Amino acid sequence: MKTLSLSFAEMWEKIIACDSRYDGLFFTAVKTTRIFCRPSCKARKPKPENVQFYYTVPDVEAAGYRPCKRCQPTRDQTPQMALITSAMAFLVDHYKQKLVLQDIAAHVGASPYYLERLFKRLTSETPRAYLEKYRVDKAAFLIATTGLTNLEICYEVGFQSPSNFYKVFRRIKHCSPSEYRKEHRVP
Structure with a gap:
């Protein structure tokens, strides 16, 4: 079993900040909903007294929690990175065509503004x-x-x-x- 040298307060701070750098290092389990999430999950934050932290997916599942449908903590890629990967694949497949941000956003099912902002945050460049x-x-x-x-x-x-x-x-x-x-x- 892996352990992380973070206290409850430090891990709580990471989930409040939705810090994706800690995804996969620990999971947040909510006692009242019986759901577990990644630290970067954007879902509404629970009360601290309703939270437990686990270090592996098998441990948290053995404790009776199910994965969050929003952040999908059992998948290798975050939903945001999956969206960017889909956008990149679309760009590569359609590079010969005249493309505008609206076309790419429609293909991946996101708003143009959100796609461009997320693409830039995760890849350090715009789709263009x-x-x-x-x-x-x-x-x-x-x-x-x-x-x-x-x-x-x-x-x-x-x-x-x-x-x-x-x-x-x-x-x-x-x-x-x-x-x-x-x-x-x-x-």
């Missing part, structure tokens, strides 16, 4: 920045391995205008597509 990096990486691969022109590659990877393609490519790769071609062309 992620999509641009993916498109530029695809473009760099095509530049190095095919005889397509820069303009053809621009449209092939989903950019809507050559000027935006050149600007984003330079920002991410620190050179123009033509300079990249000279340095990375595979014979």
Whole structure:
């Protein structure tokens, strides 16, 4: 059995703050509802006298508690990370299309504002920045391995205008597509 050197008061502080850094290290069991949660769960907080802490899922389940449907503590990924993973998969699958935040949010079932805020918090970049990096990486691969022109590659990877393609490519790769071609062309 693993133990954590946190007191009840410290663990209580972590669940009040919804601190996701402690997810998986301990679980909060609520005596009155017989439900257990992750420390980061956004559900309404119980009274401290109704809380017990456990260190493993088997221990808390053996004590008769069931997992929270909101934070899903028995899953490997948090529901928030699962949402971001789904958004990333959508971006990768549809990178050639003209995408707006509303399309991505509709696919994952979240509001555009929430998706962008959560995406940025968990990945340190916006969905647009992620999509641009993916498109530029695809473009760099095509530049190095095919005889397509820069303009053809621009449209092939989903950019809507050559000027935006050149600007984003330079920002991410620190050179123009033509300079990249000279340095990375595979014979």
